[in-house]
Amino acid sequence: MKRTLQDNQEAFAGQEFFIGIDVHNKQWTVSVQSNHLALDKPVVVDPSAEKVSGFLRKRYPGGKYYAVYEAGYSGFWPARTLEESGIVTIVVNPADIPTMQKERSTKTDRVDSRKLARSLENKELKGIYIPDRLTEEYRQLARYRSRLVSEQTRLKNRIKAVLAQFNYRCPVELEGNRWSGVYLNWLRSIRFATSYAQMAYDEQLDQLQESRERLSRVLRELKRMTKEHESIGRLVTLLQTVPGIGFVTAVLLVTELVEMERFKRLEDLASFVGLAPSVHQSDEKSYSRGLTKRQHKELRSRLIESAWVAVRKDPVLTMKFGELSQRMNKKKAIIRIAKKLLSRIRSVWHTQKPYVYGVIE
Template identity: 30%
Template sequence: MDAPDTALQGRDTTITGWLCVAFELGEKSWKLSLGNGVRAPSRCTVTSGDTAAVLTAIAKAKARCHLAADAPVRSCYEAGRDGFWLHRWLAPHGIINLVVEPASIEVNRRARRVKTDRLDADKLLSMLMRYYGGERRVWAVARIPTPEQEDERRLHQELGRLRQERTAHSNRIRSLLVLHNLRVERIGGRAWARWWAEHAAQLSPGLRAEIERESERLSLVATQIRTLEALKAQQVRDGVQPAIAVLARLAGIGTGGAWTLVKELFGWRQFHNRREVAGCLGLAPTPYASGTSEVEQGISKAGNKRARWLMVELAWSWLRFQPASQLSLWFNQRFASGGKRSRRIGIIALARRLAIALWRYLQYGEIPPGATLKPSGSNAVAT
């Protein structure tokens, strides 16, 4: 077959367009794939975090593609461990960047597909060109928080990790005690100190020393948890977090749950309709319909896992503290009379409806129908 006519004979081949750059970010090195859609992409490897090398590679790629030095540059990379610092560094250099969700990138469906960093970078480059060519749904683009919004999420995320660490230390101590048939109701606090003073002598020196070290770590974690919880409560009392105070006025929602919802979901994301709210939480259905086969695969779980987990917990709490609300009546009428499986399915549906109702409450001031507010000055339920 003859090659297509490229019309290069005696003509100016200068491209008056823009350059696309795809980053494949690694721990030690970055793979860059650069092209303008006309020539084959050029590839290079730079040391991770070497921003000067990135600018040099872009300049060389522009010269290779016969682009002007001030030609616009559009780039992309997958969301991951590097976060958003690279995105914020690219913007002042006039580079329009996209941070894409890795799970939304299409892959080859062969049983044994070839996968290398170079191929991944080339794939990102081709999808970037398709995106700006009009295929806006070729992948999911992450919304970038401001540095202030990202920093505000640190407090409750650290608190969640500390609580997991506290549970791990308690379980470890309890497991070590069971080896000698010693069982205790609560680990930590004054009661634990008294119990340990009475029973420590029954253990071997090595085991006793290990439990004491675990207890010290547990005590440190508990102190940090109390400090962070006090800081959160102080900010709410001082009016620094008005949205959290408003959301916590609803019976069944405590300061902790309101804090997580505002910081992870409602505080910095802009939703246009209820579908976007449910989709961001991953509480959207995932039907599988092909020919005569129709299967419901459950919820997508594609959104924010912290907010999704919390909404399910708040749905159970809502049934307890808001029994006269329209949402609770709907759940009781449709799912309460069924078995455990029916109620588990129904609680997901209730969590989705509750998330939409809370979004409307914060966005437009619409109190969920039938819901009650806490009396002024009452203590919030910790959820």
């Protein structure tokens, strides 16, 4: 009687299989590689770990499965469900995947999945941090607030553009109180000659008011979250003892960094945030090309803003900023201060003790 692979559940016992998955909303393209050989043609399956697991166990029963896919809009749920199915999975930054010239000129789902499988077997990939489901949910509110702030800035700029276009100038007595309640009342008092222009203007003011109200609700919810979850709240309170770190920045740090232990050195943390230099080295020559383009945009921006506050509050940082400003422009100097601020944040996180002003490292 003819035997099939299905009859022998251990046909590939102990053999390692490396799976590259090109993840899309409607389908996943799966490529398998083992012993540095591409096995068969890539297959297209429905977007679920169950389908991938079923295919692997049917085709290569008893094997050890290792999978990889690119970080993207799908988030981390594919990684979690693949792990639950017994497939060791990593998620990688698309920029970190080695790509041959012909793979750049011919980009398809099949090519991408094969490239992932090959790079995984060659140990050329380093996975990014995968938070648990709850941690990922905690992040949503802080990130939503950041989007609201950006949206509000765009609305304000549009309103200012309309005022400039029709020569409506802010009263002198309100110059120092832009976007205060009194200033908003003045904006509401402006009248245009036609109902069409008035409607367009009023709609933008209404959008701004709605955005401000949403921002207030989100801030209240963030405060409730830190009160209800002791581990988050305790760390947020500690981080606020660092000069320049306010409540929102502290929440952002806690929800984005999650575990400080994953950064073995300060340089690793600085690289993640985007406060590390981009270095070019050839032979014995080495030079810096400024800050790395890789960054956590929101964290880097927040820390630089916090650094400007810190140099006015902490005597040690004030003195250091003065020294740096004598040999470089202030924008470069504040980047150095932001990195020192990051070092203080790391120290407070590790020691679980409030920051003490004036301590020289």
